[in-house]
Amino acid sequence: MSLSPKLLITGASGFTGKHACHYFxxxxxxxxxxxxxxxxxxxxxxxxxxxxxxxxxxxxVKKVKPRYLLHLAGQNHVGQSWTDPxxxxxxxxxxxxxxxxxxxxxxxxxxxxxxxxxxxxxxNQISTLMHPYSLSxxxxxxxxxxxEVLYNMPITIAKPTNxxxxxxxxxxxxxFAKRIVNMEMNKGEKxxxxxxxxxxxDFLDVRDAVKAYELxxxxxxxxxxxxxxxxxxxxxxxxxxxxxxxxxxxxxxNSSVNNSKEEKVKNxxxxxxxxxxxxxxxxxxxxxxxxxxxxxxxx
Numbered sequence: 001m002s003l004s005p006k007l008l009i010t011g012a013s014g015f016t017g018k019h020a021c022h023y024f025x026x027x028x029x030x031x032x033x034x035x036x037x038x039x040x041x042x043x044x045x046x047x048x049x050x051x052x053x054x055x056x057x058x059x060x061v062k063k064v065k066p067r068y069l070l071h072l073a074g075q076n077h078v079g080q081s082w083t084d085p086x087x088x089x090x091x092x093x094x095x096x097x098x099x100x101x102x103x104x105x106x107x108x109x110x111x112x113x114x115x116x117x118x119x120x121x122x123x124n125q126i127s128t129l130m131h132p133y134s135l136s137x138x139x140x141x142x143x144x145x146x147x148e149v150l151y152n153m154p155i156t157i158a159k160p161t162n163x164x165x166x167x168x169x170x171x172x173x174x175x176f177a178k179r180i181v182n183m184e185m186n187k188g189e190k191x192x193x194x195x196x197x198x199x200x201x202d203f204l205d206v207r208d209a210v211k212a213y214e215l216x217x218x219x220x221x222x223x224x225x226x227x228x229x230x231x232x233x234x235x236x237x238x239x240x241x242x243x244x245x246x247x248x249x250x251x252x253x254n255s256s257v258n259n260s261k262e263e264k265v266k267n268x269x270x271x272x273x274x275x276x277x278x279x280x281x282x283x284x285x286x287x288x289x290x291x292x293x294x295x296x297x298x299x
Contacts, residue, residue, distance in 0.1 A: 008066035011073030051095035061102035085132035161229035166293035205281035
């Protein structure tokens with residue numbers, strides 16, 4: 001019988017999920033990787049589960065009885081949320097509700113991280129709501145926080161900024177990297193289209209974020225929200241220039257908006273830093289690793 005702590009990771013086949021499974025496995029956890037479609041080659045114990053199906057979730061939690069849960073699964077594409085808002089809300093909110101309820105009945109002492117988003121909005125200021133994705137992630141977090149209060153369950157919220165690095169991702173840096181690799185392979189025009197080159201973002205390597213999740217799981221306090229960010233902002237112009245320095249391809253940049261500043265997303269990682277975490281991977285390495293990933297996986 002394994003003495004390693006059982007860690008259930010939802011969304012295991014996603015961008016962050018794959019990194020989390022490998023990291024926690026290497027750290028000695030007994031990882032149970034959960035997704036609708038598993039893409040691992042039997043590196044971990046895997047479970048297929050539709051998290052929007054209440055009975056499937058109950059069976060999963062009863063079978064695994066995890067010590068920890070890292071809830072990463074969800075619909076994380078803003079554009080898709082506009083097209084199908086009900087699906088986004090169902091995926092992000094109901095999956096969380098089913099998980100919390102299943103744990104309440106089967107394993108109420110399981111320590112949980114529900115991963116929210118820096119794009120959440122303040123429900124007391126409804127005019128700040130920008131898209132259905134923000135609504136779905138805000139409702140997801142409110143559900144998790146409510147179950148912590150109502151049923152005294154050990155639930156924490158992690159609120160990461162824009163995660164980047166190697167792997168398939170819907171993030172803007174990944175989109176840029178894939179586009180450049182396509183150019184290197186003579187696929188398509190040598191142009192990158194950007195809405196606003198001066199838009200600034202806080203980018204954090206996904207591998208640094210996963211390390212923060214472990215500290216929150218082991219040292220974080222129930223009911224707290226932990227922001228996770230690099231503390232530095234970069235414009236998309238700076239990101240593209242960094243990518244340009246990592247390729248021999250010369251390409252044009254088209255921008256539809258110039259010199260337009262955006263309100264920065266507020267993310268203060270002081271609570272996470274106080275747990276002993278700090279980001280270690282610089283932007284340039286994250287971008288280079290992303291380029292190299294697509295160079296190996298572009299076919």
